Amino acid sequence: MDRMVDTLFGLRCQNCGEVFMPPKYVCTKCSSANLERFDLSGEGEIHTFTTIRVAPVEFEGQVPYDIAVVKLKEGPRITARLMAEESRKVEIGAPVSFAKKEENGVCWFKLA
Amino acid sequence: MRSVSIIGIGSTPFSILEGKSLKEIATMACVEAINDARIAKEDIQTFYLGNYCSGILVGQETIAPLVANSVGLRKETPCTKVEGACCSAGIAFRQAFLMVAAGVCEFALAAGVEKMTSVSTAKATEGLASAMDQEYEARTGFTFPGFFAMVARRHMYEFGTTIEQLGMVSVKNHNNGVVNPRARFRNKVTLDEVMNSRLIADPLKLYDCCPISDGAAAAVLCPTEIARQFTDKPIEIVGSAHTLGYATMYEMDSVTTILPTVLAAKQAYEMAGLKPGDIDVAELHDCFTMAEIVDSEDLGFFEKGRGGPAVEEGLTRVGGRIASNPGGGLLSKGHPVGATGIGQVYEIVKQLRGEHENEVRGAEIGLAHNLGATGQVATVHILRRR
Secondary structure (H helix, E strand, C coil): CCCCCCCCCCEEEEEECCCEEEEEECCCCCCCCEEEEEEECCCEEEEEEEEEEECHHHHHHHHEEEEEECCCCCCCEEEEEECCCCCCCCCCCCCEEEEEEEECEEEEEEEE | CCEEEEEEECCCCEEEECCHHHHHHHHHHHHHHHHCCCHHHCCCCEEEEEECCCHHCCCCCHHHHHHHHHHHCCCCCCEEEECCCCCCHHHHHHHHHHHHHCCCCEEEEEEEEECCCCCCCHHHHHHHCCCCCCCCHHHHHCCCCHHHHHHHHHHHHHHCCCCCHHHHHHHHHHHCCCCCCCCCCCCCCHHHHHHHHEEEEEEEEHHHHCCCEEEEEEEEEEEEHHHHHCCCCCCCEEEEEEEEECCCCCCEEEEEEHHHHHHHHHHHHHHHHCCHCCCCCCCCCCCEHHHHHHHHHHHCCCCCCCHHHHCCCCCCCCCCEEECCCHHHHHHHCCCCHHHHHHHHHHHHHHHHCCCCCCHHHHHEEEEEEEEEECCCCEEEEEEEC
């Protein structure tokens, strides 16, 4: 699975059509391993969010930082980081768009 | 399956047990439970030990045989560590229950243990975060307080739950912990103190979060038909369930419902032939104030969205409609992760024996609800005085 590309994609089961966010190895509905990437628009809204102020060791240098569950236009949700922006208020329902993906696969969104 | 009862319980304080090792505290809880059951340690035929991450926190693995040898169990005894994050002891208790219920053995020992305070908060937070999916969600810098903070934000949005109602859970549970000698915090806190404590993961503050703690708890189980030979107050396990939830937050159908709790409660009520309104006292998994409110809804004590107002109306206090966490809960009593599930059973058994320091008068039926990780696993046990 190529996580290095700077696009947001989901996985669609070629057998039953079920849609997932990666990583996923088999379809949890029909067990088919035939999952194929499809591009997502990157548009969505904030489903819920928080600001982490006490972090695990490797994230201690980053606090405070925002994490959100983003509901994508195409249906699936994704846990993601929010870009730090002073100008807009983060709230449930606020529109967001895909900003970048780290090498380790972590997705970042920004307020649209 | 035959009926099973609890005939012995043991517990260390849930606290900072400085200078005491994981092996020592687990041993002391087990020996106390065996002595309480008035049986010999040689009578134990199977041993399940709940623990979450002793490898990360104290560098010690293979702890079931370690503790069994420290207690002096017979070499014929199968010893098994079980792990389900914060639900580890709930699962250990259920496995011991199943072995007796199935007739595989007569006397089973279940215990749980965690030693957490010998490492830094950041290291402990890292250990806790290892329960999350390391292939994606954990990489975002997600934390347990972060999970329940996001549950809280959404619960507030959908149902109008207030930050004050969350704070009232902390005030209530600290108040309950004052008289519990096993509790880590034995001081009252005011709503102002809760509201003014520092933010951990917005909107959750320090007093919305349970404290990292050391502790161990244990229980001895046997068939109900012989239980009265050992105790005047056997406590029957009338309902037992263990279920699976989602492994990640983004895959949850609803982030304001912890599905494994709903499923385990349904199974346990059906097995017991009881309904939520029959429960007199509950120890439920309040790792965060938000969790107790969600638990109280998912266990059927209140309608979805009514958990917050219920706290405000005093329905969850001792003397209220459903006394919730009279032992102080995780918030006041402490949360030695792998010990908590049996710590809850210990508190309920004391209540049903009429021996609890913060007694729910006349309680006959109690419920223990243990939740693991970000809602990945849950157990529900319903206990009844016989």
